[in-house]
């Protein structure tokens with residue numbers, strides 16, 4: 433039967449995916465956020481994954497819809513909804529289960545449901561399938577089938593885009609695995625890797641991000657140690673990197689929707705199975721301690737230079753979790769902001785990429801659009817525009833310090849760096 437694909441959830445992952453499939457298949461692009469669908473129908477992608485021209489072309493190839501009833505005409509459902517963690521760092525499956533329930537209501541015999549959201553091993557078959565079965569009244573692996581294919585795109589990366597990244601695929605039976613694999617083969621130029629089971633594919637995604645988190649936590653821990661030793665971490669890393677097998681990770685803030693979140697999916701499942709991960713969780717703790725360290729360091733640098741804290745102002749440059757990109761999810765900058773304020777500084781944040789309204793709603797911070805001069809200037813995100821213009825203009829000529837979290841500026845132009 434010819435595949436008719438419905439993509440559920442049109443965010444950073446779902447929109448480009450629907451666009452890629454629409455070149456070869458009949459595609460419905462469904463999202464339950466009507467403002468999102470209205471925007472896409474009027475040529476506006478508020479998360480700037482697609483340009484207006486691309487969106488207008490795309491409107492000819494697929495249907496955007498917020499009406500769940502439109503799902504009934506399709507036979508292959510690909511779910512790409514968010515999988516955040518709760519305040520207590522537990523997996524929040526609410527979006528995933530809600531989307532499963534919606535799809536379940538329209539599931540027919542022979543249909544296939546593929547999940548792309550990042551989850552823990554076992555989530556698709558143990559948590560989502562029962563919801564699909566209940567909502568549809570159909571039987572898994574008899575009446576309908578499942579697949580899993582984790583998304584590996586890098587937010588804001590214009591080079592390693594969806595079709596250029598090898599895709600891991602899996603299915604709920606060997607035949608379905610072949611079918612899922614063939615489906616992705618048909619759009620992914622970089623090819624696919626067929627995993628032996630859905631659980632293996634789920635685990636592969638969870639460890640990709642946990643590995644990155646841990647590698648960064650190691651160099652972050654080094655930065656904490658070398659600060660006490662009064663040696664420059666970057667200089668140590670540069671020297672060590674001359675060995676062929678030294679991994680070139682840099683210290684920094686670990687935020688965003690994936691790296692700072694996904695390890696908790698893995699640790700949640702491990703704990704449920706009776707094993708408390710030590711390495712993964714301690715890496716998370718180190719990475720989460722960096723904002724406070726930065727704020728304390730900035731205040732100490734000011735004191736060392738004889739700059740009073742009371743009555744002084746600090747400017748943080750950047751709040752997105754990545755350079756030259758607008759995504760502010762799980763930014764660690766608000767923690768630096770709060771910590772600096774708690775220590776007595778007046779703090780402003782400037783980021784020409786971030787949406788001021790979203791920042792206000794998400795973090796209660798009013799972005800400045802007209803930065804002046806400050807006693808402390810902190811480069812938090814290395815947006816090209818900051819590096820091109822330099823930070824000198826923001827320094828109070830009567831005394832200021834510059835702290836470079838990203839090690840993106842000349843060492844001489846800063847008073848300290850992570």
Ligand SMILES: NC(=O)c1ccc[n+]([C@@H]2O[C@H](COP(=O)([O-])OP(=O)(O)OC[C@H]3O[C@@H](n4cnc5c(N)ncnc54)[C@H](O)[C@@H]3O)[C@@H](O)[C@H]2O)c1
Nearest residue numbers: 441442443444445463464465513514515531549550583587
């Ligand atoms: N952002 C990335 O670069 C990236 C990379 C790899 C993997 N992932 C994973 O992919 C998944 C999706 O992430 P994202 O960044 O695209 O999220 P997102 O927040 O950008 O988009 C999700 C979309 O799903 C919609 N949605 C939520 N519940 C829905 C429902 N019940 N029915 C229909 N639509 C619904 C939302 O309105 C939103 O438009 C997550 O599991 C994430 O961890 C993301």
